Amino acid sequence: MYSGKTTVGKMLERLSGRRFVDMDSYIEQRSGMPVSRIFSDYGEEWFREREREACRALAGQRNLVIATGGGAITFPENVITLKKSGVIVFLDVPIEVILNRMKDDKTRPLLSGGEREETARKLFIQRQPLYRAAADIIVDGTESPIEVAQAVLEILKSSR
Template sequence: FECIRTNSKRIQARKLFDYNIVLIGFMGTGKSTISDFLKNVFAMDVVEMDQIIAQRQGMSISDIFETYGEQYFRDLETNLLIEMQSRSNVVISCGGGTPMRECNVVEMKKNGRVVLLTAKPETILDRVKDNHDRPLIENNKTVPFIADLMEKRRAKYEAAADIIIETDGKNELEICEELVHRLRTMDEEK
């Protein structure tokens, strides 16, 4: 894994995946952290869906929800996923609710492998407690509330996932090594 950091290996790394890696999971499971790591180690482009949508709309996700409603925001997500099909070797970091829509999952799988990152509710609370741009839990930062919301989403998350990686107690390198190893194994089986 370390040798990937050398310049000659970086060029080869560009061709590591001929599809996109789509990261899904509840808020605070490490999607942005792992995206950044893959970007730095493998020179992959990263698309942070929430960030791009916020930039294009010129307002925060919370403001989009408040001004236009959740449906409008979900439509923006779907359109962005469709747009991403013309690209490859890109890490797409999805918002927590993106896989709840069947049509989004269909779009993700057209040109990507879907990786579900998971964590315990306690871990998630610890990671998001100081963040205020999470409209769904802003006034409910408790383990029971997070656990309940996670449980409501679990079946759809798992149905969408090609591979599932638990992030509790693992560092970025360990998570990324597992991710790459499991994707390559999956590619060899196809």
């Protein structure tokens, strides 16, 4: 959530030549509606099932850079699926940076309404330990997207 996954993912695509897929966009294309509408019309549970399906479909492909939605990694099944065919990278970003990045964006379904900052803080506290536990690599996400992408590639190269 506002860690820069999509931006860094696109940069990784450019630098590595691997195809980039944003999982939320993938789900939107397959369902024919934006994530916000999926949440409002069908609820979070229905969305999470689409997310599980997307994890299975995308993890079965080779040479992809995948940006999951913020909640995908909180489900152990998704983590297991993604780890079978790849490496999970966590872009570590402090809550203050996340709050600054989200201030003008009103499109996130879990952050709609008047308590956006409080909800973001709660999600951050809930998800941080899960992200860290799932991650094969943890990278400082506060640097520029190019620097973050280069750091990811350098770590991947040195771990081979």
